[in-house]
Amino acid sequence: MSTIRIPEVVPSPAQDCETLHKSCEGWGTDEAALIRILGCRNAAQRKLIRDAYQQIYYTSLIDCLSEELSGDFRKAMILWTYDPPERDARLANEALKSRRKNLTQLQVIVEIACATSPHHLVAVRQAYASLFDTSLEEDIISNVSLPLQKILVSLVRSYRYDKEVVDSSIAKTEAAKLREAVQAKKLDDDELLRILSTRNTFQLRKTFQLYKDNYGTSIDKDVIARGKGIVESVMQVVIWCLDTPEKHFAEVVKASIEGLGTDEDSLTRAIVGRAEIDMIKVREAYFNANRSSLDSAVIGDTSGYYKDFLMTLLGSKI
Known part of the structure; x- marks a missing residue:
């Protein structure tokens, strides 16, 4: 479900490095x-290129890109060039260190915890500790207040089984427990967090389905019906990322281009982060929700090399 176009014959990392080096030499x-x-x-090919560039030219490819590029294009290109766990660790740190802890920042942590594989989450936590000399959990505790702190720590500590194993009887029982917590407006309830942070996504999707079948409304709508605050909004993102991450990222793209101005950071994060995972499904979800193409939205709200790069990740031939 990746949208990037890898050529049939890929040059060696050394050849790619030579071309990249020449691209940064001279005037312009x-x-x-x-x-x-x-x-x-x-990602694997980019890692080989990064390693080869360091060995051949005794300098970091990331540093080279940082010096040669500017603006949103530079940020997008650097995020893409990072190893994915390092990329997400840096995005998480940036979100946690932001003075404003609104949904735009906090959903970054949720995406990492709930819309990626268990192995990736472990790798992000390891990268975070290596880069910042502290754990992701410690920084959440230091920078986010309760009850959001409790919710986010529970999610990033999780290690879900990632195989398609579903028990309908457990799903029915746990749908009732979720309903009880939501009705009581206890979104940091221990049982609710245990279910959301430990069950595999296939099991949770069955639980969410039974919740809707048994109680007449989807759990995400039930959560928002209980309040319009940041806790309810974050919990809605948790449910979307666990249930249908493609719909969440389609919404991130839509929100980033609506209104006056463009939220380039969110747009970059969504496209760079999902291009190798499920961008085809994100595209479909965007079209189903908006009856217009995601590609057209990106073209209409971006320009220059930044636009060209995003469209390349979306599979367009520039």
Whole structure:
């Protein structure tokens, strides 16, 4: 479900490094060449390029991109070039250190905890500790107040079984427990958090389905019906990321381009983060919700090399 276009014949990492190095030499930068190479390589290939660049030129490719590029294009290109766990660790740290702890920042933590694989979450936590000399959990505790702190720590500590195993009787029982907590407006309830932070996503989707079947409304709508605060909004994102992450990221893209101005950070995060995971499904979800294409929305709200790079990750031929 990746949208990036990897060429049938991929040059060696050394060859790619030579082209990248030449693109940054002399007067001006060949941004199109950078996009053509890095935008058309998967995570494993980008790692080989980063390692080879360091060995050949005794300098970091990330540092080179930072020096040569600017603006939203630079940020997007650097995020894409990072190893995915390091990328998410840096995004999490940036969100937690932000003075404003609104939904835009806090949903970054939820996405990492709930819309990625258990193995990726472990790798992000390891990268976070290595980069920042503290744990992701410690920084959540230091920077987020209760009850959101309790919710987020429970989620990032989880390690879900990632196989398709579903027990309908457990799903029915736990749907009732979720309903009880939601009705009581206890979104940091221990049982609710145990269910959401430990059950595999297939089990949770069955639980959410039975919740709707048994109580006549979906759990995310039930949560929002209990209040319009930040806790309810974050819990809605938790449910979306566990149940249908493609719908969540389609909403992130939509929110980033609505109104006056564009939230480039959110738009970049959504496209860079999902291009190798489920961007085809995000595209479909966006179209189903808005009756217009995600590609057209990106083209209409971005420009220059930033637009070209995002469209390359979306699979367009620039």
